[in-house]
Amino acid sequence: MLEQIKAMLLEEYSVSQWVLLFFLYSFCGWCWEVFLYLVKERRFVNRGFLFGPILPIYGFGAVGILLTCVPVEGNMVLVALVGTIAASLLEYVTGFLMESIFHVRYWDYSQRPLNLNGYICALSAATWAVFSVIIVSVVNPFVKNYIYMIPLTMADAAAAVLVGFAVVDTGFAVRRALDLRALLESMERYAKELQALHGGLDSINEHVSGMIRDFAAHVDSKQEEFAANAKRVTAARDRVREMMDQKRLSLEDGAKERFANFERILNEAASYLPDVSALRKEVEEAKAKYDRQSEELRKTRERRLLRAEHALRNNPTAASRRHKGPFEQLKRIQQRDEEKKYSA
Incomplete structure (x- = not known):
């Protein structure tokens, strides 16, 4: 069974190529979130849990979509359905685990209609459906050609460097999240x-x-x-x-x-x-x-x-159910400091 899964994973891409795809889609997700906030608030915000310009939820989501949609890639309706289920499940589990560990929801859909415990909602599911179709039918066929052009030795080196940076970044980000929880x-x-x-x-x-x-x-x-x-x-x-x-x-x-x-x-x-x-x-x-x-x-x-x-x-959409009062107080302090910064 494990050998079959491994063969399926490596049938189209090597391990390092999958890693490069992960970071590519993580970066694209970060650009998307930054763009949305820039349009909404008219200012740049380095979105996400990490310090670097990547949002791993998008990277894992995209890789998960590619893996689960391979058997149905000829049917875009099934691609949208399977991709939505896979990505929404990932988003729910990630949100649940992060809140359990850090006592904070780093995204919160509680105020949106048709949400499930605030971790996922109808709008996010619809977004994943659109992303699934675009990734499978447009983006990945285009990206695939360039991924194949990279020599495997160079892909291995680039993947190793990116993973190293991500591990260090994650360490600092976890420390920051634990500091927030302790506070x-x-x-x-x-x-x-x-x-x-x-x-x-x-x-x-x-x-x-x-x-x-x-x-x-x-x-x-x-x-x-x-x-x-x-x-x-x-x-x-x-x-x-x-x-x-x-x-x-x-x-x-x-x-x-x-x-x-x-x-x-x-x-x-x-x-x-x-x-x-x-x-x-x-x-x-x-x-x-x-x-x-x-x-x-x-x-x-x-x-x-x-x-x-x-x-x-x-x-900015983070919330804390376990420490609601202190969290709202911290948000007021942070917003006050932001206003001072931009009014100076």
Whole structure:
């Protein structure tokens, strides 16, 4: 069985010639994606997962189309059907594996009609059908003549060099993708810790409010002052709850404001509450924890943000279901930096 498959693969092209075809179609796919984005956004973007000017999904797709369509190449309807099935299956599996490993969808069809889990859709399938017919009936017969003109020794050398560059490129690209995943995970943890921190501050808020209410009930001469402070505590709590209803992007600013409010409230309450030292210590411990978490996230961002932004810029349709909040935050940061770059 293996010998039959090998014979079929090598019947028309040698291994090195298949490799050259793969890189040729990968480059053509990259040109196609760059052209589409250039028309849409009026600017150049180096599209794709890799750094170099190739999109392997197109290379594998084209090679897969050529291999699967050989038995039916005389019937263009079957070529379109078989090519679509083969290429769509490849696109689905690739998208699924990349999301499983990197926690990011580097292409996302979730918003397009007739999509399957966001990895493939009717439009992409139709595109593969058109590509299948064009590749089998027009492009490959033309390319075949030039491939055959290349001496096998030269084809072997060129294939080896291209594979070497692709391996190195893939290594750097995987590192960039893992950096993006690590950054998203750290932002997710930070957001959860920040939510927990706000929950602890809510408890302190209630404690302070209760102390003020109890003390105000016994000291009539201080009623107006206590009422003012109670209103201040309530207002601070309401502001924070409004922030927590917003996206996580605002939680960090909310924490800073709350610590400032607590410091002011405790300083004022110290003049008439019996003992606020325990509360002050609790707030200081919470603030120290918040500062440590913020510093850890800042260092992570410094190490990985540039590569993460590069990945997002090259894949503008990317999405992340697992880290939706942090991913949207990163996209806003990347878009803001892009606007600054092009407005400068």
